[in-house]
Amino acid sequence: DTGVSQDPRHKITKRGQNVTFRCDPISEHNRLYWYRQTLGQGPEFLTYFQNEAQLEKSRLLSDRFSAERPKGSFSTLEIQRTEQGDSAMYLCASSLAGALTDTQYFGPGTRLTVL
Amino acid sequence: GESVGLHLPTLSVQEGDNSIINCAYSNSASDYFIWYKQESGKGPQFIIDIRSNMDKRQGQRVTVLLNKTVKHLSLQIAATQPGDSAVYFCAEIPNTGNQFYFGTGTSLTVIP
Numbered sequence: 001d002t003g004v005s006q007d008p009r010h011k012i013t014k015r016g017q018n019v020t021f022r023c024d025p026i027s028e029h030n031r032l033y034w035y036r037q038t039l040g041q042g043p044e045f046l047t048y049f050q051n052e053a054q055l056e057k058s059r060l061l062s063d064r065f066s067a068e069r070p071k072g073s074f075s076t077l078e079i080q081r082t083e084q085g086d087s088a089m090y091l092c093a094s095s096l097a098g099a100l101t102d103t104q105y106f107g108p109g110t111r112l113t114v115l
Numbered sequence: 116g117e118s119v120g121l122h123l124p125t126l127s128v129q130e131g132d133n134s135i136i137n138c139a140y141s142n143s144a145s146d147y148f149i150w151y152k153q154e155s156g157k158g159p160q161f162i163i164d165i166r167s168n169m170d171k172r173q174g175q176r177v178t179v180l181l182n183k184t185v186k187h188l189s190l191q192i193a194a195t196q197p198g199d200s201a202v203y204f205c206a207e208i209p210n211t212g213n214q215f216y217f218g219t220g221t222s223l224t225v226i227p
Contacts, residue, residue: 004158033215042204042217043159056214091158102208103149104215106158 004107006092012113013082020078021110025094032075033104034067035091043091043106049075050097082114127224134192136221138205143186147208150179150190153220154201162190162203192223200225 005024013019025032031050035043046065047057051072060066064082069075079086089111093104128134140148146167151159163174165181165188172179178191188205202220209216 040219042206042220043215045214045216048214059214093158102147103161103164105161106151108156108158 004092004094004105006090006107006110008110009108010111010113012115014115015082015084017082018078018080019082019112020076021090021092021112022074022076023092023094023107024074025092026096026105029094029096029105030072031095031097031102031104032069033093033095034075034077035093036061037089037091037109046077079112082112084114087112087114124219125222125224127226128195130197130225130227131194134190134195134199134223134225136190136192136203136223138188138190138218140186140188140205140207142207142209143183144210145207146210148179148181148188149206149208149215150177150188151204151206151217152199152201153204159204195223195225197225197227199223 007022011019033048034046036046037043045059047060047067049069052069064080067077089109091106091109093106095102095104149164150162152162153159163177163179165172165179170181176193180189192199200223202222204217204220206215206217
């Protein structure tokens with residue numbers, strides 16, 4: 001499967017714990033995006049990278065959220081001191097900048113439940 | 116942020132009928148729009164896109180119409196099938212950046 005993959009698919013954690021999610025983009029894609037999606041809503045943009053550079057992070061929900069893409073390939077999203085309100089689906093997408101269309105292709109998501 | 120909204124939160128159609136899902140957007144400077152389909156427990160799946168210099172684009176069983184005058188986007192699905200049951204989102208991409216702005220979504224249910 002050469003699509004976007006995310007790990008884990010599901011994560012249950014207790015309030016106050018830290019969690020980290022991984023995203024592996026489509027191999028030739030240089031842009032990688034993180035979104036959060038709550039039930040019944042469309043994805044909400046959080047941040048994106050072009051190669052290893054994080055070009056937009058003002059939409060990260062708080063300073064408890066951080067993302068990295070150290071080698072310009074896979075990315076991680078970390079949430080520190082989780083709160084119940086962090087429970088959501090976290091989606092990753094990738095695209096190829098400079099292509100005719102910068103269409104974003106999404107992974108299956110990581111569903112986070114904070115107890 | 117941008118405002119992208121959908122007129123109807125739910126839509127039920129008979130199998131074989133055509134479906135029309137509507138979307139309103141707010142930023143007249145947006146130049147790229149995408150329709151995504153999202154099945155339960157899965158990530159959004161690209162269906163079709165359209166640029167602002169076009170009024171219509173057709174794919175396999177799907178057509179997207181763009182009316183820039185009233186800032187309205189629609190997705191038409193021909194001969195709707197049970198496998199089309201999902202939530203459909205339109206996404207708006209302003210020409211000022213790479214952020215996608217999604218609406219709330221329309222839940223399509225196909226009745227066999």
